[in-house]
Amino acid sequence: MDEDTPEGTTPGGDGREPDADRGPSTPPRTDGGTDADEPTEDVALDPWGSASVGDYADLFAEFGIEAFDEVDDDVPDPHYLMRRGVIFGHREYDAVAEAMANDEPFAALSGFMPTGDPHIGHKLVFDEIIWHQEMGGDAFGLIADLEAHSARGMSWDEIDEHARNYLLSLLALGFDAEDGEIYRQSDNREVQDLGFELGSKANFSEFEAIYGFDGETNISHMQSVITQTADILYPQLVDEPKPTVIPVGPDQDPHVRLTRDLATRVRYFKVTEAFASFELDDDERQLVRAAYDALAPDVADPESDVRCEDAAEWLGDYEPPESDRESVDLAAAKATALDKLEAGGKEPLRPRVRFFDRNATDEAFEALIEAVEGEKRVFEGHVDAFDLTRDEAESIAREVEIDHDGFGFRQPSSIYHRFMTGLTGGKMSSSIPASHISLLDDPEDGYDKVKAATTGGRDTAEEQRELGGEADECPVYELYAYLLAGDDDELTKEVYSECVNGERLCGGCKEQAAELMREFLEDHQEKRAEAEELLDDLDIDLDSDRRGTGGEH
Numbered sequence: 011m012d013e014d015t016p017e018g019t020t021p022g023g024d025g026r027e028p029d030a031d032r033g034p035s036t037p038p039r040t041d042g043g044t045d046a047d048e049p050t051e052d053v054a055l056d057p058w059g060s061a062s063v064g065d066y067a068d069l070f071a072e073f074g075i076e077a078f079d080e081v082d083d084d085v086p087d088p089h090y091l092m093r094r095g096v097i098f099g100h101r102e103y104d105a106v107a108e109a110m111a112n113d114e115p116f117a118a119l120s121g122f123m124p125t126g127d128p129h130i131g132h133k134l135v136f137d138e139i140i141w142h143q144e145m146g147g148d149a150f151g152l153i154a155d156l157e158a159h160s161a162r163g164m165s166w167d168e169i170d171e172h173a174r175n176y177l178l179s180l181l182a183l184g185f186d187a188e189d190g191e192i193y194r195q196s197d198n199r200e201v202q203d204l205g206f207e208l209g210s211k212a213n214f215s216e217f218e219a220i221y222g223f224d225g226e227t228n229i230s231h232m233q234s235v236i237t238q239t240a241d242i243l244y245p246q247l248v249d250e251p252k253p254t255v256i257p258v259g260p261d262q263d264p265h266v267r268l269t270r271d272l273a274t275r276v277r278y279f280k281v282t283e284a285f286a287s288f289e290l291d292d293d294e295r296q297l298v299r300a301a302y303d304a305l306a307p308d309v310a311d312p313e314s315d316v317r318c319e320d321a322a323e324w325l326g327d328y329e330p331p332e333s334d335r336e337s338v339d340l341a342a343a344k345a346t347a348l349d350k351l352e353a354g355g356k357e358p359l360r361p362r363v364r365f366f367d368r369n370a371t372d373e374a375f376e377a378l379i380e381a382v383e384g385e386k387r388v389f390e391g392h393v394d395a396f397d398l399t400r401d402e403a404e405s406i407a408r409e410v411e412i413d414h415d416g417f418g419f420r421q422p423s424s425i426y427h428r429f430m431t432g433l434t435g436g437k438m439s440s441s442i443p444a445s446h447i448s449l450l451d452d453p454e455d456g457y458d459k460v461k462a463a464t465t466g467g468r469d470t471a472e473e474q475r476e477l478g479g480e481a482d483e484c485p486v487y488e489l490y491a492y493l494l495a496g497d498d499d500e501l502t503k504e505v506y507s508e509c510v511n512g513e514r515l516c517g518g519c520k521e522q523a524a525e526l527m528r529e530f531l532e533d534h535q536e537k538r539a540e541a542e543e544l545l546d547d548l549d550i551d552l553d554s555d556r557r558g559t560g561g562e563h
Contacts, residue, residue: 075101077098077099078092078097084111087145089138090496091134095428096492101266101270101424102421116147116148116254117142117150118143118148120150120152120257121151121152121195122153124168124171124173125158125172127175127448127449128450129446129449132179132449134257134427134430135257135258135427139185139257140183148190149189150191150193150245151185152195152241153194154238155169155173155195156195157237160233160234170552175449177550179449181544181545182535182541187544192548192550193550194551197551200247201244204244205239206236208276209233211275212239212268235268239272242266243269243272243417243419246417257424257427258424258425259426269422270421273420273421274419276369276417277369277418277419278367278368278369278414278416278418279367279368281364281400281403282295282364282366283295283299283361283364284361287354288353290347293339293342297330297340298325298359300330301325305320315358315360317357318354318355322348325351326348362394362395363394365392365395367392374410377414378410383397384397430488431485433445433446433459434485444459444462454528456531461524463489464485465479466481466485474516475512476512478511478512480510481510486519487505487519
């Protein structure tokens with residue numbers, strides 16, 4: 011969840027060459043990476059390594075991250091980072107968007123590992139949390155101090171100093187501490203207790219596969235991972251389980267994936283769609299659903315049933331649509347589905363919702379049976395319901411679980427933003443001061459860094475006017491799109507269009523950006539000073555009395 015390292019790769023272009031026909035209506039998107047059809051290297055996501063992704067498009071295929079374009083029309087009054095394509099991917103954000111649109115409860119949480127000064131990369135996450143709060147969500151900001159100590163070897167004195175700076179910037183940017191919640195991992199007992207419970211559903215082999223942990227990994231580092239999964243689910247302990255979004259860079263996706271798995275494993279019941287006494291996996295279920303829909307009897311003949319053997323015969327000749335063939339291993343799924351259907355013989359094929367007993371107490375399972383209305387069949391370990399929709403079944407399962415002291419978690423959602431390019435080109439790095447701008451930088455230093463920044467301009471002014479600049483590869487244009495233009499889309503469109511059409515030269519563009527950066531830093535630091543008193547009044551301890559071993563762990 012942390013956005014600790016201000017490093018990243020060039021968001022790059024959208025695959026288009028600058029041309030004279032591109033007018034001011036061109037949206038200021040930064041689509042990053044190479045073309046999705048080009049071969050690329052494997053993508054590795056390391057939450058504690060160099061925050062870089064060679065090709066954002068690969069994240070869709072390799073890790074199941076979905077394109078944000080698919081849900082942005084459902085978001086009421088989307089944030090400018092969404093409109094400009096800086097937020098490029100998501101996991102199940104449609105649940106959050108739906109809650110937002112219907113004025114239903116939802117939450118947003120992200121965390122910050124206090125290992126250095128907050129910088130303009132962190133501002134993306136600060137803004138995303140604050141925007142969700144302004145849209146009516148419960149907002150949570152946390153200091154990942156246990157992670158900083160265990161994974162980075164930070165002393166507690168260093169952590170305290172950096173934590174204060176992070177929180178001052180969060181408050182200065184508009185986080186409402188009265189409506190939201192700020193906490194430290196080390197001080198939140200509920201988070202630590204939840205982490206203990208979640209840890210009972212995780213194992214070391216998973217940590218090896220997800221994070222590359224081995225025999226040299228210290229136990230505290232592993233504990234900090236489980237603590238982060240508890241952080242992600244913590245908003246659902248407040249009032250009720252609710253759709254919750256975690257805004258992060260894609261390097262933090264391993265934490266999101268693990269948490270989504272654990273949120274499911276601790277549930278009392280698993281709800282699935284079924285068709286007969288036997289079980290189907292997701293791919294098999296898709297095929298059997300197609301068979302049932304094709305063979306379902308006419309409603310005028312209620313005595314007629316679709317038999318398993320009928321579905322097997324139909325499925326043997328079935329060729330799924332191309333779109334389905336791309337998403338599943340259909341050859342394997344078809345073979346196993348046919349085996350199960352043929353073994354089912356004359357058993358009727360009837361859609362039903364199935365409740366599996368995963369972790370339920372005896373009392374909770376009996377309460378579930380009682381809560382399921384209409385036609386049902388009760389078995390040892392599961393209940394089949396014939397008159398419920400999947401959503402109705404999920405709601406019943408959650409209500410029973412919560413009534414019997416379970417968590418009832420929903421899988422958390424996430425949104426992913428692109429990494430900012432370093433001002434000197436390449437990766438933004440905390441070890442290269444000129445490559446990044448700290449939110450604590452003197453405004454004049456911020457001005458100077460922008461003035462000295464690398465650009466996407468041509469070698470000469472004449473070439474720039476003739477060929478246009480390469481805004482999609484320009485760190486200065488990114489500053490406009492990610493930060494300096496704020497909510498003013500017209501400014502980013504103007505900068506982009508003038509650049510790629512050769513009307514804007516880099517000197518004047520950098521001067522404008524440098525002035526805006528100086529103004530931003532001046533304003534931000536004034537607001538940080540005003541936030542000092544507010545922070546001191548909050549119930550958060552920034553003078554830790556913890557003792558540690560110090561150094562690298």
